[in-house]
Amino acid sequence: MSKLFILFTLFVNMLQADEGELLFQGNCVTCHHKTRSISAPSMKEVKAVYLSAFIEKKDFVHYMSEWVLQPNKGSAMMNEAVKKYSLMPQLAFEKDVLNEIATYIYQTDFK
């Protein structure tokens, strides 16, 4: 029984990971290349800035998803990027979806 439960949990985790990746690929990569900063800072760079401020996964995911829900100059971590590329536009996403995407970003080594 407990083995089954572990398998089930693993399976759910895998599904969630895949979904986060799909959502990221479909909605963020247009502007955020994984490693090259083109029309926006690369996700590798964004992640590094967020990691330097939020080491804990829950803080990282919370701050990032709140910010993307409502991009704001005042709370932006990347002031130079805001100047260079101008503020990221607001995208119409649910908070849950942004949590999944931010979790994927936290867990992924962009290279």
Ligand code: HEC
């Ligand atoms: C239309 C282009 C565009 C799309 C699509 C986009 N971004 Fe951005 N994003 C930007 C630009 C430009 C910046 C740099 C300026 C800024 O920080 O506002 C940025 C900055 C960020 C930052 C750093 C904000 C800060 O604290 O300064 C995060 C986090 C972020 N994006 C996450 C995402 C995620 C997650 C997605 C997908 C759901 C996404 N972005 C989709 C253009 C985009």
